[in-house]
Amino acid sequence: MTVSVDLDRSVADTIHLESLPGVVDRLIQQCHDIGAPAMTAIKRVGDSVLMEYHGPLRLVAELRTYSALSVVLGEYERDRDDGYTGAVARLRRSVTAGVLSALTGVEDRLGFRIDPLRDRWTLRDRVVEGLSWQNDPGGWQLNLTRSGGLLVGQVGPLHRSSRFPAMRRLPASTNPLIAAVLAHLLHARPGHLVYDPFCGSGTLLVEVHALDAELTLVGSDSSAAALVAAAANQHLFPSGRLLRADAVRLPVATDTVDRVISNIPFGKRVGSHAGNLELYPAFLAELNRVLRVDGRAVLLTEDKTLFRRSVQATPELHVVREVQLASGGLHPSAYVLERTRAAARRLKARSDPPR
Numbered sequence: 227m228t229v230s231v232d233l234d235r236s237v238a239d240t241i242h243l244e245s246l247p248g249v250v251d252r253l254i255q256q257c258h259d260i261g262a263p264a265m266t267a268i269k270r271v272g273d274s275v276l277m278e279y280h281g282p283l284r285l286v287a288e289l290r291t292y293s294a295l296s297v298v299l300g301e302y303e304r305d306r307d308d309g310y311t312g313a314v315a316r317l318r319r320s321v322t323a324g325v326l327s328a329l330t331g332v333e334d335r336l337g338f339r340i341d342p343l344r345d346r347w348t349l350r351d352r353v354v355e356g357l358s359w360q361n362d363p364g365g366w367q368l369n370l371t372r373s374g375g376l377l378v379g380q381v382g383p384l385h386r387s388s389r390f391p392a393m394r395r396l397p398a399s400t401n402p403l404i405a406a407v408l409a410h411l412l413h414a415r416p417g418h419l420v421y422d423p424f425c426g427s428g429t430l431l432v433e434v435h436a437l438d439a440e441l442t443l444v445g446s447d448s449s450a451a452a453l454v455a456a457a458a459n460q461h462l463f464p465s466g467r468l469l470r471a472d473a474v475r476l477p478v479a480t481d482t483v484d485r486v487i488s489n490i491p492f493g494k495r496v497g498s499h500a501g502n503l504e505l506y507p508a509f510l511a512e513l514n515r516v517l518r519v520d521g522r523a524v525l526l527t528e529d530k531t532l533f534r535r536s537v538q539a540t541p542e543l544h545v546v547r548e549v550q551l552a553s554g555g556l557h558p559s560a561y562v563l564e565r566t567r568a569a570a571r572r573l574k575a576r577s578d579p580p581r
């Protein structure tokens with residue numbers, strides 16, 4: 227059975243989008259930008275967003291800053307006390323006119339699974355009796371679970387991993403939701419050259435390309451294995467070039483790069499804190515060399531004290547913004563770097579022809 231989603235079918239449902247700390251702020255902004263009539267009653271709940279959705283699913287399916295999309299089935303405790311009557315009614319409504327009505331290829335017999343909730347077997351029996359769906363932990367389209375106080379049904383074919391093409395990953399590859407936030411913070415403009423000097427498998431280049439397919443992209447890494455992974459993903463950033471290079475000796479001329487974006491070694495899965503003591507200052511000096519006068523860099527790290535100290539020791543660059551993020555037990559920050567005003571003035575004076 228091949229299940230797909232009719233993204234052009236108009237649906238009406240209460241939906242829940244699961245995101246990450248720090249990323250959720252960008253998601254909620256994107257939802258407000260789309261706004262009425264498709265998205266109304268937009269509300270942040272923890273690291274997720276709730277809303278009333280009316281319209282073709284394509285609008286929400288294209289957002290890159292959430293992982294799971296769920297249909298809201300009610301308040302978990304209240305619904306359980308109620309024998310899940312409300313949840314079954316909401317599922318029926320969703321399959322008639324809501325998100326679940328856009329699933330094609332299920333032939334009215336949706337497969338579902340249930341997370342280990344208290345009283346899950348009652349919920350299973352209500353769904354099987356009320357809707358004749360199939361409890362199928364190996365081949366489900368709907369995962370019934372809790373998010374905070376809510377009972378929700380996560381729609382498998384609308385998970386981020388189903389909405390976007392699969393990518394080759396490395397153990398330290400950047401979470402794609404975080405990559406989407408970094409790409410947004412970059413403020414790249416048409417014609418810009420964007421460089422990721424620690425590109426790994428190229429996740430950041432994929433997200434930058436998704437924002438603007440016309441940008442010139444370059445990725446480099448010191449590891450041959452990383453570049454093999456990046457090459458396998460290159461169809462997702464076809465305008466990009468990949469190079470093998472040490473980030474402290476980049477193969478580009480001085481003052482030529484508009485934007486630098488990177489998930490730099492945290493000193494945990496990649497490198498070590500001792501290694502970063504040398505790497506960070508040397509890389510920042512190289513960044514300072516290649517970045518144009520009005521350039522901007524967005525760098526992700528968890529080795530924050532060392533990073534800030536290294537920036538302070540690089541007199542021509544400063545941090546203009548920090549966004550705290552979290553994923554997989556790590557709590558990195560994205561740092562936005564620009565030239566200090568004094569450095570920008572000096573560099574501009576040097577490049578402007580004398581009058």
Ligand SMILES: C[S@@+](CC[C@H](N)C(=O)[O-])C[C@H]1O[C@@H](n2cnc3c(N)ncnc32)[C@H](O)[C@@H]1O
Pocket residue numbers: 396398399400423424425426427428429430446447448449452471472473474488489490491492496497505
């Ligand atoms: C956190 S990973 C980057 C993850 C990448 N954004 C992705 O999604 O796969 C850091 C990368 O830096 C590379 N690296 C470490 N030291 C380097 C150096 N001195 N020069 C260039 N690359 C380096 C590693 O090989 C690794 O691929």
